[in-house]
Amino acid sequence: MNYQQYYPLIHSIINKYPSKYREDLFNECIIQLASIFNRFDKEKGTIQGFAYKRLNGHCKDFISTQNEYQLTLDNFTIDDGEESRFSDLIQDENDVEEINSVAHRVQVNEQQSVF
Incomplete structure (x- = not known):
């Protein structure tokens, strides 16, 4: 064709x-x-x-x-009825690494479920 x-x-x-x-x-x-x-x-x-x-x-x-699953630090989340930005939840460098790790795991899991 x-x-x-x-x-x-x-x-x-x-x-x-x-x-x-x-x-x-x-x-x-x-x-x-x-x-x-x-x-x-x-x-x-x-x-x-x-x-x-x-x-x-x-x-x-x-x-x-x-x-x-594209997360940015400007996304809002609801935590105990309170609206917060992800960037407001970061207290130190370890928090940034944890957010990146969670976002990566979610993306990998989603890609695996497609196949």
């Missing part, structure tokens, strides 16, 4: 999303095309319409997954 003919469709989708994701989204869309071709039923419409819906949905899921 000639994937290059679908580049304009892919670019029309990924250009709706923040530029920092576009390269990854393009690659994700190319990978998804093989699955789309296998699932497409000619009796239900055009390949372009089907591909657009599937690729756009995949892009949304990809970005959601990327953003899900």
